[in-house]
Each structure stands twice: as structure tokens, then as C-alpha cells.
Amino acid sequence: MDVRDSLIDSVRAVLTRLGVTPDPGVVQVERPSNPDHGDWSTNAALATAKAAGRNPRELATALAGALTTEPPPHVTAVEVAGPGFVNFRLAHTWLHDLLADVVTAGVDGWGRFTTGHDQPIIVEFVSANPTGPLHAGHGRGACFGDSVARLLERCGHPVSREFYVNDRGAQMRLFADSLAALAAGADAPEAGYHGAYVADWATEMPSGADPVEWGRERALADQRAVLESLGIGFDAWFSERSMVESGAVEDTLADLQWAGATYEDDGALWLRSSDHGDDKDRVLVKSDGEYTYLLPDVAYHRDKFARAPRLVNVWGADHHGYVARVHAAMAALGHQPADLEVAITQMVGLRRAGEEVRLSKRTGEMIELREVVAEVGADAARFTYLLQSVDSSQVFDLDLVASQINENPVFYVQYAHARIHSIVSRAAEVGIERVPLAAADISLLVHHRELALLRTLHELPDIVRWACRERAPHQVTTWVRELAALFHGFYHDCRVIGEGIDDALTQARLWLVEATRIGLAVALDLLGVGAPTEMWRQEEDDR
RNA sequence: GCCCCCGUAGCUCAGCCCGGAUAGAGCAGUGGCCUUCUAAUCCACCGGUCGCAGGUUCAAAUCCUGCCGGGGGCACCA
Numbered sequence: 001m002d003v004r005d006s007l008i009d010s011v012r013a014v015l016t017r018l019g020v021t022p023d024p025g026v027v028q029v030e031r032p033s034n035p036d037h038g039d040w041s042t043n044a045a046l047a048t049a050k051a052a053g054r055n056p057r058e059l060a061t062a063l064a065g066a067l068t069t070e071p072p073p074h075v076t077a078v079e080v081a082g083p084g085f086v087n088f089r090l091a092h093t094w095l096h097d098l099l100a101d102v103v104t105a106g107v108d109g110w111g112r113f114t115t116g117h118d119q120p121i122i123v124e125f126v127s128a129n130p131t132g133p134l135h136a137g138h139g140r141g142a143c144f145g146d147s148v149a150r151l152l153e154r155c156g157h158p159v160s161r162e163f164y165v166n167d168r169g170a171q172m173r174l175f176a177d178s179l180a181a182l183a184a185g186a187d188a189p190e191a192g193y194h195g196a197y198v199a200d201w202a203t204e205m206p207s208g209a210d211p212v213e214w215g216r217e218r219a220l221a222d223q224r225a226v227l228e229s230l231g232i233g234f235d236a237w238f239s240e241r242s243m244v245e246s247g248a249v250e251d252t253l254a255d256l257q258w259a260g261a262t263y264e265d266d267g268a269l270w271l272r273s274s275d276h277g278d279d280k281d282r283v284l285v286k287s288d289g290e291y292t293y294l295l296p297d298v299a300y301h302r303d304k305f306a307r308a309p310r311l312v313n314v315w316g317a318d319h320h321g322y323v324a325r326v327h328a329a330m331a332a333l334g335h336q337p338a339d340l341e342v343a344i345t346q347m348v349g350l351r352r353a354g355e356e357v358r359l360s361k362r363t364g365e366m367i368e369l370r371e372v373v374a375e376v377g378a379d380a381a382r383f384t385y386l387l388q389s390v391d392s393s394q395v396f397d398l399d400l401v402a403s404q405i406n407e408n409p410v411f412y413v414q415y416a417h418a419r420i421h422s423i424v425s426r427a428a429e430v431g432i433e434r435v436p437l438a439a440a441d442i443s444l445l446v447h448h449r450e451l452a453l454l455r456t457l458h459e460l461p462d463i464v465r466w467a468c469r470e471r472a473p474h475q476v477t478t479w480v481r482e483l484a485a486l487f488h489g490f491y492h493d494c495r496v497i498g499e500g501i502d503d504a505l506t507q508a509r510l511w512l513v514e515a516t517r518i519g520l521a522v523a524l525d526l527l528g529v530g531a532p533t534e535m536w537r538q539e540e541d542d543r
Numbered sequence: 544g545c546c547c548c549c550g551u552a553g554c555u556c557a558g559c560c561c562g563g564a565u566a567g568a569g570c571a572g573u574g575g576c577c578u579u580c581u582a583a584u585c586c587a588c589c590g591g592u593c594g595c596a597g598g599u600u601c602a603a604a605u606c607c608u609g610c611c612g613g614g615g616g617c618a619c620c621a
Contacts, residue, residue: 025561034564043563046601056601082564083601129621171621268619279545279617293621320547321616346548347615388556392549393614400555400570407570419581426580465563470560478557481568490583492576492620499579513558 003040003074003094003458004029010072011044011063011086018062020052023275031455038079038087039094045084056084095454096442102457102515103437111464111522114154121459123149125314126227127164130219131175133197134226134369136349136396137316142369143385143528144345145314146232147473151524152312155468160235160308164300167216168241169293175219176211178202183211195366226370230378231528243303249291252299253334261332275327276337282325286430298329301340305330308454312471317393320344343471345390351397367398376401379529383410386473386527409481414532416484416491418522420517421533423496427510432497434510444508449490453512456483457519464526473527480523487516 007029015022026048032041045060052059060080067078067086074094079087079357090409125145129140149159166172178192182202188194205214220237227233243249253269256262261272267287271294274281284295304311315322323344327337350357350367354512357367373381375398387409388394400407427434434440445451467475495501496509524531 026559032564033567039565041564046563050601085564166621169621266619270619283619290617290619292619297621317548319616319621322621324546344547344615349617390548392556395555397555408583409569412569415581415583419584423580428579466560474557478568481557485568488584489586491580492582495580497580534581535583536581 003090003098006072007040007042007075007088010067010070011042014063014066015044015048017066018059020048020054022048022167023034023059032087034359037081037085038077039090040088041083042086042088045086049084050304060084060086071383076225083186092443092446095451095458096445098454098458099442099445099511099515100437103511104520107518107521107525109467110518111460112154112156113465113468114156115465116152118156118158120158120160121152121306121310122160122162122308123152123312123314124162124164124304126223126421127166127167128223129171129175130216130223131171131193132195132219133222135366136350136369138373139369139372140348140385140390140394140426141314141345142227142230142232143382144343144390146230146528147386147476147526148312148314148343148468148471149383150528151464151468151471151473151476152534154464154526161233162236162238162304163234164297165220165237165239165241166293167239168244168296169291172212172216176215179205180211181492182429183207197368223418226368226373229370229373230382238300238303240300243296244291248303249296249299249425252302253295255302256284256298256329256332259332261329262467268492271329271332273325273332276328276331278324282328285429294325294329297326298333301326302333305333305335305339309339311399313340313342315342315344317346341471343390347392348385349395351395352399352401356395364397365419370400372396379414380408380410382527383413383477383529386477388477389472389474410529410536412488413480413484413520413524414530415535417486417488417517417520417531418533418535420513421489423510423513426497427506430497432506432510434514435507437511439512440507441504442508444502444505446511447490447494449486449493450509450512453483453490453516457484457515460519460522461491464495464522474528476523480520480527483519483523487520490516 008027011027011029012022015027021045027042027044029040029042029048032038045063046056049056049059050297057080064078064080064086067075071078074090075088076091077089079089081087105112126134126138126142128134134142146161149161152159174189174192178194178198179202181188181192182199183205188198196278201215201218204218205211255273261275262273262284263270268283269285270281271284272281282294283292285291301311322343327340330340331337377383380401384396445454456479463475463479467473494509496513497506521531
């Protein structure tokens with residue numbers, strides 16, 4: 001049993017005996033940030049005193065007294081502090097037990113949960129129009145969506161990653177017209193696409209090709225390639241056009257009409273989205289008979305709900321206003337809007353040579369995602385996109401992220417992993433073989449660096465669960481930076497192999513290093529970032 | 544005008560779910576550590592009215608209200 005749970009159980013049992021019955025969840029046991037406050041601490045007395053009509057400090061004293069008489073596992077001392085905290089001091093054995101748990105679970109099992117209960121989830125992300133390359137802004141949604149999917153998988157959900165392809169309608173037509181015009185030596189239409197890539201692609205297009213078909217494939221191939229370079233793949237590229245062809249769009253419309261959720265006005269067909277929380281009603285079929293973007297998208301969500309009970313969409317901040325109408329449409333179709341979760345990623349700005357780079361489709365002045373990956377590398381790109389909460393807008397500094405200097409956190413973390421491999425290689429070189437865990441004396445690990453590593457490794461399962469629930473991969477990034485920092489400190493102060501290092505200590509440390517490797521590997525995998533076994537700094541140019 | 548996100552150290556950001564005991568990290572700045580498993584490392588110092596004002600509470604960066612900044616959105620575009 002996890003230490004925290006055993007402490008909570010003990011505290012609850014004692015409180016009950018003292019005549020205080022705590023509500024479920026009110027007894028919290030946490031690791032204080034200040035080591036003076038013990039290894040673990042509970043605010044149980046503070047949290048329950050009021051309801052029980054007792055003085056917190058007095059209740060805490062009674063609690064501590066009882067826990068001292070019958071200490072929970074590993075506990076060596078119980079103290080009352082401050083307004084009524086009860087602090088526990090534990091023998092290092094709790095951390096030594098933890099090490100065994102980590103290495104037994106391994107990369108596959110440590111921080112893995114079955115809490116998802118095999119409930120399928122469809123994560124839709126990127127879903128850019130097939131009218132051009134992905135730009136730097138798409139990178140954030142792509143890395144975020146994929147990492148959220150990885151977190152969900154680790155928590156026991158079967159996940160389908162999906163990309164909605166908006167391959168028909170006005171934008172698609174404009175794109176095809178632009179390609180055709182340029183291929184014919186003319187100018188792209190005023191309202192068409194003017195990026196440099198359009199001209200390039202137009203020269204590639206074989207004469208006689210259908211610009212819609214060819215353009216769609218060209219754009220998709222381009223998008224797919226850059227996503228693959230980031231290690232991001234999709235289970236489905238869901239075509240809007242296919243739903244028109246299959247009749248799914250018409251079926252959806254019929255369902256909405258059947259539900260009484262539509263009406264005609266000004267020659268258009270409207271959705272009564274304001275009945276379900278939207279600001280106003282929205283057009284489904286324009287007066288010219290053409291569908292709006294909304295209707296096929298509703299059809300797509302209807303299809304997704306037929307395949308999974310829970311949906312996660314990752315949308316850019318510029319689509320925020322669209323959330324209410326899709327939720328309304330789902331409600332009209334009889335679904336729980338809350339089962340369609342929309343994660344909004346705030347904007348990404350680029351900086352290069354210290355200058356802010358504007359991302360503008362208008363002027364065609366945009367930095368493609370491909371350029372970002374080429375300049376900084378896939379690992380650095382992913383790590384950087386996942387460095388902070390997607391609730392905050394981000395400035396992506398290309399020069400900084402491309403640099404192999406210590407300001408760049410991705411190398412710092414990867415280097416920790418590489419160093420571990422280097423220790424393992426060293427052990428092999430000098431003929432040291434790691435003995436089985438049961439044969440190693442883990443109790444030799446008492447250095448504060450060693451203990452700090454173990455304490456932090458203990459947090460990973462909580463981090464994974466929390467990051468998954470909150471759809472917040474940056475929590476993993478924050479945690480892994482911390483673990484890497486602790487490892488570098490350990491590496492500096494605690495030699496694993498060498499003169500004067502006792503064989504038994506070497507063995508214990510080899511196991512600690514293995515546990516750390518597991519933590520780094522799990523976290524980096526959740527982020528989709530590689531865990532290199534060696535890294536060599538590029539030599540500076542001469543002169 | 545309405546809706547959403549953000550406002551924490553010089554800079555970039557964690558922490559806010561679920562209120563607690565001196566508010567954390569990286570970078571920048573200053574000063575230290577390499578004959579030993581890769582110094583892309585490590586250590587110390589410096590640095591903060593947690594946007595502002597109220598409220599709730601024994602206790603507020605954290606919860607509530609209002610305001611002020613910054614960003615995004617409010618189409619028969621997508």
C-alpha cells in the first residue's frame with residue numbers, strides 16, 4: 001500500500017476513536033515543502049476541529065498522541081506544529097520500499113492506471129484545412145493533443161486520434177482555383193490563397209490534374225509529413241466530403257429537424273442553438289443551398305459519439321466562439337454537452353533573432369511548422385510546445401530553442417537520461433553486473449541527494465493522474481525538469497562507480513539510477529520526446 | 544457591449560482544481576567547483592506590494608465580487 005494511503009487510514013481510524021468522524025476526503029496527507037515540517041503532514045485536526053466543536057491544537061495533540069502510541073508503518077515520530085498541523089517523520093525505509101515499487105513496475109507500469117476503465121475517448125486535434133502547410137501555431141495543438149492522448153492511454157483509455165479534414169466547401173474551392181490559376185500562368189483570385197507555397201505547388205501539379213483532388217492530396221501529404229516528423233500519427237483522417245457522399249450529413253440534418261431544433265428563415269435553415277446556451281441561432285444551410293461549416297462538423301461529432309462516449313477536441317483560441325454552437329447541436333441531438341470536451345490552446349507567437357515574427361495568413365508571412373522542426377529539431381519543438389500551460393499564450397523563441405546551451409531545458413532533461421546510460425555503460429566496461437534487487441542493500445541509500453530523487457519519483461503517479469484529468473501535459477514537463485535537476489545533483493555528489501565506492505553502495509546506486517531512468521523515460525514518453533542514450537555537444541567552430 | 548484566456552522575481556513561467564505553516568524554478572546578474580561515471584553538470588548569493596480594491600475565513604497567490612491592463616472571439620467564413 002502506498003504510504004499516503006496508509007497514513008490517511010491511520011489518521012481516520014484515530015479520529016473516529018476520538019469521536020470525530022471526518023467526511024470522506026477531508027483528511028489530507030501531503031508532503032510539506034519545508035523539510036522542517038516532517039516527511040508527511042496532515043491538516044486533519046484543522047479541517048475537522050470546527051465541525052466537531054473542538055480546539056484544533058488540542059485535537060491535533062490528541063491525534064498525535066494516539067499515533068505515537070500506535071505508529072503507522074515507517075513512522076518514527078509524530079509532532080504537532082503551527083495552528084494544528086500533525087507532522088510525521090518517517091524512516092527512510094518508506095523510500096527504499098518505493099524504489100522497489102518503481103523498478104518492479106518498470107517503464108511500462110510506473111504511473112500507469114486503469115482508472116479509465118477501458119472507456120474509449122476520441123481526441124480530435126489539428127484538423128487544419130487541406131489548403132496549405134501547417135504553421136507554427138498548429139504545432140502547439142498537435143503536440144498538446146498527442147500528449148493528452150498519451151496521458152489518456154496511460155490512464156487506461158483506448159484512444160483514437162483523429163484529424164478532421166475539411167475537404168469541401170468555399171475554402172477548398174478557393175484553394176483549387178488559386179492552384180489552377182497559377183498553373184495556367186494567371187494570378188490567384190483576389191480572395192484566394194497567395195502564399196509562396198501555392199505557386200510552388202502549382203508548378204508541381206501535372207496538367208490535366210483536378211486541382212481540387214490534387215490540391216487536397218498535396219496539402220494532406222504535406223501536413224502528414226510534418227506531423228510524422230514530430231512523431232504524431234492519426235488513427236483517422238476523417239473526411240468531410242465522405243460524410244456528404246455517405247448521406248451522413250443529410251441524416252444529421254434530418255435528426256435535427258426531427259428533434260424540432262431547426263427552422264427556416266430568409267431562405268436559410270437555422271439551428272435553434274440559443275435554446276441550448278448559445279448567444280444566437282446559427283445557420284446550418286445557407287440560402288444558396290450550401291452547408292455552413294457547422295452542419296458537416298455536427299455530423300462528424302454525431303459520428304464520433306456513435307463510436308465513443310467521450311470526446312476531446314483541441315481547438316485554437318480563435319475557435320473559442322464556436323464551442324457553444326457545437327455543444328448546442330449535441331444537446332439537440334440528445335447528447336450530454338459535457339461529454340464533448342473542448343480544450344482551447346492559446347496563441348503562439350514566434351521570435352527569431354530577437355524580433356517578434358507575425359503569423360499572418362493574409363500576407364502569406366507565416367512560419368511553417370516544418371521550418372520550426374528543421375530549425376530546432378523534433379524533440380526540442382515538442383518539449384517547448386509542452387513547456388507551459390496552453391491557457392497562456394506562448395512566445396516560441398526559435399533561436400533559443402535551437403541553441404544547445406544551458407538555457408534550453410529539453411537538453412537538460414535529455415542529458416540526465418544520457419548520463420544514466422553512461423553510468424550503465426561504465427559499469428559494463430569495468431565488469432560490474434547489477435545484482436538482483438533482492439540481493440542489493442537499498443538501505444544504504446541515505447544521502448540527501450538519493451532520498452530527494454526517491455521522494456520525487458514517488459510523485460509521478462499523482463502527476464500522471466492529475467495531468468490526465470486536467471488535460472495538462474505541462475505538469476509532466478514541470479515534473480521531469482525537477483527530476484532531471486535532482487539527478488544532476490546526485491550525479492555530481494554521489495559517485496556510482498569508482499575508487500572508494502563500496503561494492504554494495506554501487507549496487508544500491510545502480511538500482512536508484514535505474515529507478516530514475518524509469519521516471520525520466522515515462523515522462524519523456526508522455527511528452528513524446530526522445531530519451532537519448534548519449535548526447536555529445538557539438539564543438540564550437542574554430543576561431 | 545457580451546464571452547474566453549492571461550496578469551506571480553529584470554525576463555520566461557510553475558503553483559490556483561481541493562485555502563494553510565518563511566511563495567518556487569529556469570534564464571539574466573554576482574561569486575565559487577573539473578587529474579575521478581560526458582562541466583549541455585553542480586553550489587552559493589542577489590532578486591517578489593502574487594495587477595488593484597473589497598468580501599468570505601482562525602488562515603487567501605489560491606475561493607467570491609468589482610475594477611484596471613494584455614491577448615483572442617462574437618458571419619448565411621472556416
